[in-house]
Amino acid sequence: MNIAVIYGGDKCIPGNVIYETPNTRPWKSYEAVARDIAGALERVGFRSVHVLPDDMSLGDELRKRAIHFAWLNTGGIQGYNPMAHGPAMLEMFGVPYVGHDPLTTSILDNKPLFKREAESLGLKTSPFITWHLARGPFEPERNTHFKNVFAGYDGPLVVKPASGRASLHVHVVDDWKDTSAVVEQVFHATQNHVIIERFLPGREFCVAIGGPVTARNRELQVGCKPFAFSPTERVLESDERIFTSMDQKPISTSRLRLLTRDTEPELIARLEEIALEVYLGLNLETLTRLDLRMAEDGELYILEANPKPDLKMPKGDKISLVCAGLAEHGMDYDDLVLSLLADRIDLLFCQRRGTVHHLQTLFEQQ
Numbered sequence: 001m002n003i004a005v006i007y008g009g010d011k012c013i014p015g016n017v018i019y020e021t022p023n024t025r026p027w028k029s030y031e032a033v034a035r036d037i038a039g040a041l042e043r044v045g046f047r048s049v050h051v052l053p054d055d056m057s058l059g060d061e062l063r064k065r066a067i068h069f070a071w072l073n074t075g076g077i078q079g080y081n082p083m084a085h086g087p088a089m090l091e092m093f094g095v096p097y098v099g100h101d102p103l104t105t106s107i108l109d110n111k112p113l114f115k116r117e118a119e120s121l122g123l124k125t126s127p128f129i130t131w132h133l134a135r136g137p138f139e140p141e142r143n144t145h146f147k148n149v150f151a152g153y154d155g156p157l158v159v160k161p162a163s164g165r166a167s168l169h170v171h172v173v174d175d176w177k178d179t180s181a182v183v184e185q186v187f188h189a190t191q192n193h194v195i196i197e198r199f200l201p202g203r204e205f206c207v208a209i210g211g212p213v214t215a216r217n218r219e220l221q222v223g224c225k226p227f228a229f230s231p232t233e234r235v236l237e238s239d240e241r242i243f244t245s246m247d248q249k250p251i252s253t254s255r256l257r258l259l260t261r262d263t264e265p266e267l268i269a270r271l272e273e274i275a276l277e278v279y280l281g282l283n284l285e286t287l288t289r290l291d292l293r294m295a296e297d298g299e300l301y302i303l304e305a306n307p308k309p310d311l312k313m314p315k316g317d318k319i320s321l322v323c324a325g326l327a328e329h330g331m332d333y334d335d336l337v338l339s340l341l342a343d344r345i346d347l348l349f350c351q352r353r354g355t356v357h358h359l360q361t362l363f364e365q366q
């Protein structure tokens with residue numbers, strides 16, 4: 001099976017796009033992580049793994065290399081809802097992939113859209129409004145929606161991009177009268193909707209969830225439900241109100257604490273329960289990482305759901321949120337990569353047989 005691991009193309013390289021447009025989601029190539037994933041695929045036995053950018057050449061490259069299957073590790077090259085461009089192209093080409101479909105990717109990567117879905121499932125998320133400067137400057141004192149949503153609340157607000165990553169352009173605003181200028185700043189950085197929400201002052205957590213097929217020591221097994229794992233606390237320093245971007249400070253063991261079932265079983269159970277509700281409620285079909293924060297009342301509120309959580313291979317002190325808890329399930333990084341691939345192939349063969357005739361032919365030839 002010829003596999004392509006796809007990372008974000010660079011719009012500045014001539015020929016990669018027809019016209020350059022702004023990046024509504026801060027751009028990153030994710031190439032290094034794509035190479036980590038490719039390395040794991042090779043170690044578990046795949047002999048033909050290609051690492052490719054998702055630019056205008058993608059279709060030709062996939063055809064030239066006779067790619068049967070792809071792994072999306074891209075946030076897109078430019079434009080609106082860029083995370084959905086990779087899966088949309090692959091749907092068009094008919095190449096199956098590990099990754100969320102275009103609609104699910106767009107919902108998860110757009111914080112207001114995801115929050116509305118979460119609310120409709122009865123899950124808690126911080127009260128919010130959105131603003132776009134096409135509607136004029138943001139004027140909280142005249143904005144009825146703002147007044148309704150934050151009635152009786154005088155605490156800090158968070159202003160951040162509708163679609164962001166790595167805590168970039170996330171601001172805490174203590175006085176609501178200052179929101180206007182910050183909304184303008186975030187809008188100018190992203191050219192996209194800005195979200196204004198209540199600041200959650202408590203502890204911060206992450207939990208990962210994927211499909212029911214997992215590999216332990218390279219042996220596949222099918223669980224009875226989606227697999228929630230790596231419940232971790234993002235440890236904030238005393239002067240840190242928002243978790244500093246991993247672009248500025250690597251996520252090391254001192255900044256991340258794996259929750260243990262001996263000391264905090266109820267908290268872990270609640271995190272896993274929320275993750276399962278999101279996975280089933282939104283019909284998710286592959287790896288997602290939820291970020292959550294506690295409010296004053298001790299309740300967990302979902303900040304966001306990441307459709308392409310970081311899959312960097314753990315090395316020394318540098319760890320990734322998703323991989324932190326693999327050992328307690330008897331898994332390592334290569335097992336996780338094999339799990340995600342096998343789970344997707346299982347799903348395609350069980351639920352979308354019409355999309356995998358070429359894989360069926362390939363397997364029959366073995």
Ligand SMILES: Nc1ncnc2c1ncn2[C@@H]1O[C@H](COP(=O)(O)OP(=O)(O)OP(=O)(O)O)[C@@H](O)[C@H]1O
Pocket residue numbers: 126158160164165166167168170197198199200201204241242243244245246291293303304306
């Ligand atoms: N409403 C909020 N209350 C408190 N802190 C918040 C809130 N929204 C965001 N933050 C802080 O900002 C960080 C980044 O926010 P968020 O997770 O929404 O966006 P992101 O940039 O996509 O994050 P990531 O780094 O996980 O990709 C969070 O980890 C959290 O520390």
Ligand SMILES: [Mg+2]
Pocket residue numbers: 291303304
């Ligand atoms: Mg986050």
